[in-house]
Amino acid sequence: MKKLFSAALVMAAAFVAPAMAQTYPAKPVTMIVPFAAGGPTDIVARFVSEHMSRTLGQQIVIENVAGAGGTTGITRAAGAPADGYTIMMGHMGTHGAAPALYPGLKYDPTALIPVGIAASTPIIIVGSMKFQPKTLQEFVTFAKANPDKLNQAHAGIGSVSHSTCVMLNGQLGIKPTAVPYTGTGPALNDMISGQVDFMCDQIVNLAEQIRGGTIRAYAIASPERSPALPDVPTTKEAGLPDYQVIAWNAIFAPVGTAPEITAKLNDALRKALADEGTRTRLLNLGAVLPTASEQTQAFLGDFVKAEVARWNKALAAAK
Amino acid sequence: MTDLLANLALGFGTALSLQNLWLCFVGCMVGTLIGVLPGVGPIATIAMLLPITFGLPPTGALIMLAGIYYGAQYGGSTTAILVNIPGEATSVVTVLDGHQMAKQGRAGVALGVAAIGSFIAGCVATLFIAAIGRPLSSIAQLFGPAEYFSLMVMGLIFAVVLARGSVLKAICMILLGLLLATVGTDLVTGQERLTLGLQDLSDGVDFASMAMGIFGFAEIIKNLENPETRDVVHGVIGRLLPSKKDMQDSAWPIARGTVIGAILGILPGNGAVLGPFASYTVEKKLAKDSSRFGRGAIEGVAGPESANNAGAQTAFIPLLTLGIPPNAVMALMVGAMTIHGIVPGPQVMTKNPELFWGMVASMWVGNLMLLIINLPLVGMWVKLLKVPYRMMFPAISIFCCIGIYSINNSTSDVLFTAFFAVVGYALLKFGFEPAPMLLGFVLGKLMEEKLRQAMILSRGSFMTFVERPLSAALLVVSAIMLVIAILPAMRQKRDQVFTE
Numbered sequence: 001m002k003k004l005f006s007a008a009l010v011m012a013a014a015f016v017a018p019a020m021a022q023t024y025p026a027k028p029v030t031m032i033v034p035f036a037a038g039g040p041t042d043i044v045a046r047f048v049s050e051h052m053s054r055t056l057g058q059q060i061v062i063e064n065v066a067g068a069g070g071t072t073g074i075t076r077a078a079g080a081p082a083d084g085y086t087i088m089m090g091h092m093g094t095h096g097a098a099p100a101l102y103p104g105l106k107y108d109p110t111a112l113i114p115v116g117i118a119a120s121t122p123i124i125i126v127g128s129m130k131f132q133p134k135t136l137q138e139f140v141t142f143a144k145a146n147p148d149k150l151n152q153a154h155a156g157i158g159s160v161s162h163s164t165c166v167m168l169n170g171q172l173g174i175k176p177t178a179v180p181y182t183g184t185g186p187a188l189n190d191m192i193s194g195q196v197d198f199m200c201d202q203i204v205n206l207a208e209q210i211r212g213g214t215i216r217a218y219a220i221a222s223p224e225r226s227p228a229l230p231d232v233p234t235t236k237e238a239g240l241p242d243y244q245v246i247a248w249n250a251i252f253a254p255v256g257t258a259p260e261i262t263a264k265l266n267d268a269l270r271k272a273l274a275d276e277g278t279r280t281r282l283l284n285l286g287a288v289l290p291t292a293s294e295q296t297q298a299f300l301g302d303f304v305k306a307e308v309a310r311w312n313k314a315l316a317a318a319k
Numbered sequence: 320m321t322d323l324l325a326n327l328a329l330g331f332g333t334a335l336s337l338q339n340l341w342l343c344f345v346g347c348m349v350g351t352l353i354g355v356l357p358g359v360g361p362i363a364t365i366a367m368l369l370p371i372t373f374g375l376p377p378t379g380a381l382i383m384l385a386g387i388y389y390g391a392q393y394g395g396s397t398t399a400i401l402v403n404i405p406g407e408a409t410s411v412v413t414v415l416d417g418h419q420m421a422k423q424g425r426a427g428v429a430l431g432v433a434a435i436g437s438f439i440a441g442c443v444a445t446l447f448i449a450a451i452g453r454p455l456s457s458i459a460q461l462f463g464p465a466e467y468f469s470l471m472v473m474g475l476i477f478a479v480v481l482a483r484g485s486v487l488k489a490i491c492m493i494l495l496g497l498l499l500a501t502v503g504t505d506l507v508t509g510q511e512r513l514t515l516g517l518q519d520l521s522d523g524v525d526f527a528s529m530a531m532g533i534f535g536f537a538e539i540i541k542n543l544e545n546p547e548t549r550d551v552v553h554g555v556i557g558r559l560l561p562s563k564k565d566m567q568d569s570a571w572p573i574a575r576g577t578v579i580g581a582i583l584g585i586l587p588g589n590g591a592v593l594g595p596f597a598s599y600t601v602e603k604k605l606a607k608d609s610s611r612f613g614r615g616a617i618e619g620v621a622g623p624e625s626a627n628n629a630g631a632q633t634a635f636i637p638l639l640t641l642g643i644p645p646n647a648v649m650a651l652m653v654g655a656m657t658i659h660g661i662v663p664g665p666q667v668m669t670k671n672p673e674l675f676w677g678m679v680a681s682m683w684v685g686n687l688m689l690l691i692i693n694l695p696l697v698g699m700w701v702k703l704l705k706v707p708y709r710m711m712f713p714a715i716s717i718f719c720c721i722g723i724y725s726i727n728n729s730t731s732d733v734l735f736t737a738f739f740a741v742v743g744y745a746l747l748k749f750g751f752e753p754a755p756m757l758l759g760f761v762l763g764k765l766m767e768e769k770l771r772q773a774m775i776l777s778r779g780s781f782m783t784f785v786e787r788p789l790s791a792a793l794l795v796v797s798a799i800m801l802v803i804a805i806l807p808a809m810r811q812k813r814d815q816v817f818t819e
Contacts, residue, residue, distance in 0.1 A: 036647070037366035038654020046658065050373065063728055064366060067522040068504060075518065101509065106518075151776060157509030179775050180506045182768060185644045185653075189587045192641070193460040195776060204657065208642050208664025284660055 021260035024084050025058040031251070032080075032088045034073025036066045040121055040204045040285070044249045045089040047281050048118045051272035056264070069158020070094040071102055078107035082256035087115065087265065091249045096307035097163040100315040109308055113262050114300035115251035116269040119287040121202040122222035123164045123245045124232065126215045130194030136218040136238035139198070143174040150176035153187040153196040160247045161187070161201040164221075167314040168200055171243055191215060202247045203228060203286035221245045228286035246288065248307075250300050262297060270295050327449060330676030334684050339379050343681050346383035347688045350390015351696075354397065357404045357535065357715070358527055358722015361391040365651050369658065377659035378674045382681040384655050385635070388648050389441065389682065392631045393689045396433040396624055397700055400426060402715055404535035408526055408761050409627035412595040414534055415754060416612060416619030423615050427559035427701045432569050432617055433624040434693040435561070440577040440625035441686035444632035447581050448639075449679050453668070455633075456640040459587050464772035465783045469793035470586070471766040474593050476800045477600040478758040489755045492746075496759020497766075499524055506768055507775075519731040526761065528723050528732045532739025533746070533753045535719055539712050540744045559698050561617075569621035572602050580626030584633035587645045591630030592761050595623035604803065632682055639675055641665055 033045045042064060049060040065073035074094045080086035095109040125136065133139040143150055152169075154162040161184065169175060179196050181187035184205045190196050192214045203220065207228050210217045219238040220226055235243045251269060253262050272278050273289055282289060293299065333339060349368070353359045365384050372380035392409065399410040400417035413433070420429040447455070462470070478493045479486065502513045503523030514520035561569070579601065580594035602618045603609050612619050637645045642664035644650040656663050661671055668675045703711075723732050746753055777783035785791045 036650065037362070037369065038651040038657075043654055043657055046370065050370070062370075065728060067727075068518070072518060072521065148778075156506065157504070177775060177778075178507075179772055181772070182506070183650065185650055186587055189459065189637075189641075189643045190463060190772075192643075193463065195463045204662070208662045208666065212642070212665030214641075214665050281658075281660070285657065285662075 021084075021258045021264075024261050024264060025056050027085065028059040028061050029056070029084065030063050030080075030086050031060050032073050032077040032086065033062055033064050034066065034070035034077075034088070034090070034094055035064065037062075037064045040202050040247070041070075041089055041091050041249050043204070043285065044119045044121075044282065044287065047278055048251075048269060048272045051275050051278045052265070052268040055268040055271045069098065069101065069156070071098050071105060071107075071158070074098075074109075075106045077252075078112060078254055080254055082254040082258075084253065084257055084261035084265070087251055087253050088112075089118070089249055090252050091160075092245075092247045092307065093158060093160055093163065095250065095252070095304050097311040097315060098158070099308055100312045101158050101163070110301075110305050111255050112252040113255065113257045114297045114304065115253055115262050115265045116295055116297060117248055117250040117290040117300055117303070118269065118273070119282045119285075119289055120246045120248035121204050121285065121287050122220050122226060123160070123200050123247060124203050124206050124210070124220045124229075125168065125198065125200050125218040125235075126191070126206055126210065127198040127218060128191045128194045128196065129214065129216055131197040131216070133218075134216065136233070136235070136240060139218055140172055140174075140240075143172060143176065147175060148177075150174065150198075151179055151196040152176040153179050153181055153191055153199040155181055155184045155187050155201070159184075161199055163311065163315065164245045164247075165200040166318045167245060167311075168243055170314055170317050171240070188215070200245075207286050219243075222288065226286050226288075227283070248303075250304075266295075266297050323450060326672065326676045327680065329673060330449075330678075330680030333378060333673050333677030334382065334680035338376075339382050339677065339681060340684065342375070342379045342383040343386050343685050344688055346386020347390040347393075347685050347692060350387040350392075351394040351689065351692055353387070354391035354394020356722055357398050357402075357531060357719045359725050360407060360527065361388045361648050362651055363725045364391075365648070365655065369655060372655065373658070377656070377661050378677045380659055381652070381656060381674065381678060382685075384652060385678060385682065386685045388652075389628065389631045389685065390689055392628050393434065393437050393693055395627075396437075396620075397430060397696075400429045400433065400620070401700060401704060402535065402711075403538040404715070404719065405530050405757075408530070408592045408757070409595050409630070411530060411534075411754060411757050412599045412623040413620060413627075415599070416614070416616050419613065419615035420617070420620065421704070425615065426704060427697050428561045428565055428617065429620050430697045430700060431560045431694065432565060432621050434690060434697070435566075436569065436573040436576065436621045436625035437628035438686050438690040439573050440580060440629040441632055441689070442683060443577050444581045444584070444629040445679060445682045445686070447633060448636055448682075449676075452636050452640055452679075455585055456636050458582075458585050459637045459641065459643070459645070461789060462586055463787070464769045464776060465787050465790045466793065467586075468766060468769040468773055469784055469790040469797070470593070471762050471769060473793055473797040473800065474596065474758070474762045475766075476797050477593075477596045478755045478762070479801070485750075488751050492751055492753070492756040493759035496756040496761075497763040499529070499756075500760050500763025501767065507771060517731070519729060519735075523764070524760075525723075525726065525732055525735065526757075527726055528736040529739050529760065530757055531719050531723060532736040532741075533743035533757070535715070536736065536740030537743025537747055537753075539716065540740065541747055542708065543712070559701060560694070565617055568617050572598070572618040572622035573625045575601055576622035576625035577629045580629030581633045583626075584630030585636050585645075587637060587643065591627070591634050591646065594626035594630040596758055598622040598626035635678070635682075638663055639667060639678070642667060 033042050035041050053060045077088035133142045209215045217232040219235045220232045221235045221243050353364045395410040396413050398404045399413040400421050403418040405411040405414050417429045576598040579598045583594040584591040602622045603612045634645050637643045638649045644653050720733050723736050
């Protein structure tokens with residue numbers, strides 16, 4: 001299968017005008033980020049694209065097209081000409097959970113051309129300081145004993161905090177009352193004041209509040225503890241080993257983009273991830289960087305297929 | 320007290336370095352410009368300028384970005400007054416009396432009083448942040464969904480008071496605004512509502528494209544009806560700066576507007592938008608002759624302009640003391656701080672004192688700069704009004720379209736504006752006022768969100784709104800205000816009955 005796939009790739013490459021791919025990029029490249037400027041995905045995009053621009057010799061311009069859990073921006077990017085001058089920063093939601101959440105989705109995440117994983121931020125389960133349970137085990141016991149009392153905040157349907165908590169609830173077999181907010185900020189505000197009990201979200205949104213002692217961290221859903229929060233136990237240590245979720249961010253190109261072009265982009269991305277300055281910036285966010293074998297285009301392609309299947313299962317079970 | 324002085328000394332030490340002064344100036348200048356350009360808001364600009372700040376030290380970068388934000392509040396009044404276009408929710412109220420003043424040849428006075436009011440409000444609000452920022456931030460924590468909903472109910476009462484003519488028509492417009500606010504994705508279920516299948520409506524109607532269509536473009540169409548009276552300003556342009564009497568009339572509105580705006584600015588979830596509306600309502604109610612409002616009352620410019628600037632400054636309190644952004648611009652500031660390696664949180668003040676106090680001090684410096692930038696510009700802006708309308712209106716239209724496009728990089732937003740221009744023109748013709756509709760729209764989104772959150776948390780019990788003391792108090796105040804608003808109308812009717 002793999003051989004057939006690469007043979008097809010070679011054939012496709014032969015048909016594409018090689019001159020275009022060789023001179024690529026001849027003008028600035030637009031990277032569509034499907035979320036508002038300043039959010040975690042946007043920040044990751046800005047960090048890697050800054051170094052990628054240097055390798056490519058052309059500026060990568062970030063265009064924020066927010067809306068509908070990121071699907072508005074990806075729909076627009078997927079429909080752009082496949083000439084390599086429009087690429088997109090997709091993430092766990094737009095390229096994993098979206099097919100299960102949006103039945104009328106106008107793009108197929110598994111069909112878009114994978115360029116490479118940029119950085120991932122682990123999910124942390126956090127609770128209000130006014131909420132009784134102090135550890136993950138206490139939380140599970142409390143949640144099962146008081147199903148009617150439990151309030152869970154999330155930042156809107158389709159957000160990372162929504163789908164990751166749906167998966168958690170499914171694994172624990174609990175059904176808390178979900179309170180939707182219009183973003184992480186307002187949700188955090190009400191959790192600090194004790195209006196809501198718990199939520200799940202990316203480390204970058206929560207780390208400072210946890211360090212400041214305004215909210216309590218139960219566990220981090222990654223295989224290892226984060227250097228950014230060394231005191232927070234992993235879900236494995238806390239007794240919930242199956243809950244492994246990470247909000248990954250990865251670059252994709254529209255269907256039909258020439259392999260030479262995406263290979264060039266992948267190479268620029270790898271160089272950015274090897275750069276000490278870029279690495280430090282990303283690691284300071286609490287992000288996890290892909291290993292060398294995880295930086296290939298093929299890895300991302302397989303990964304997206306697995307993620308779509310996984311979220312389909314998790315979100316369908318919750319319905 | 321000595322602590323405060325030491326902190327302020329640290330802050331001014333940081334803010335007055337040559338580089339930071341320069342960055343503050345650049346920020347204020349850019350802010351003024353984008354405030355003047357309709358549509359181009361601080362969000363689009365800050366997002367655009369983020370990459371440029373990569374190479375700057377964090378404090379300097381944030382001083383500049385903050386300058387853009389509050390600078391835009393200064394500049395925003397200019398287009399509202401001169402060409403009847405509110406770029407943002409906070410300048411809708413300025414349109415009402417500001418543009419009327421411009422039509423009466425008092426554009427300079429309106430712009431001047433807006434700048435001076437903003438300056439005073441900005442300075443006082445900065446002191447607020449420095450002195451009691453920390454304790455004030457706990458106010459944000461008192462406001463849960465129930466309290467917030469009750470506050471929005473109070474806001475709706477403002478909308479009734481805003482109306483000049485028929486109360487019935489005003490209520491219709493408020494309801495229309497509330498209805499428009501329901502367009503978009505349902506918060507709880509994620510289903511699309513009233514979007515006509517258009518993906519561009521999945522996040523609802525964009526405020527800027529609606530406001531610009533309904534006010535700005537509708538006004539242009541109306542002006543084009545009459546070739547003779549097309550020029551914005553008929554006759555002579557009066558004095559450029561406010562007279563002593565103007566300043567006396569504005570003194571109390573500025574003071575009240577500052578306090579109202581500063582308090583509402585601290586609230587989470589964009590409480591600052593209520594500030595100008597609240598200030599306008601208060602001034603109209605306190606005025607001896609409330610019929611002047613909507614016909615060029617200087618208090619109607621001075622109060623709300625001070626309120627929106629005070630709110631723009633105090634909106635930094637939850638961000639800098641708790642690490643929680645109260646609105647979209649502040650959320651972007653969180654991103655900017657994160658990019659610079661300072662993730663805002665409850666410890667920013669103690670961990671990065673030079674950043675916190677440097678920003679506070681720079682806001683004061685920035686306000687002074689804005690006054691110096693804006694007062695001389697008044698003369699220039701007013702001269703713009705002498706440009707023949709046949710040259711003015713194409714320029715305004717083009718700038719508006721570019722501005723609207725730049726908000727979401729979306730052509731459909733421009734088309735929505737065109738649609739709302741037609742709606743706005745029809746409303747004008749039938750004598751409906753758009754201001755209550757816009758307030759209904761702004762409040763509608765927040766109201767629905769908070770109502771549903773409160774109801775989910777109370778498991779469906781309406782009692783939550785009266786059981787919680789702060790919420791109950793807000794509802795009582797709303798009821799009293801409603802009575803005050805309706806009583807004069809009833810008394811008038813009685814008078815009419817007696818005279819017959």
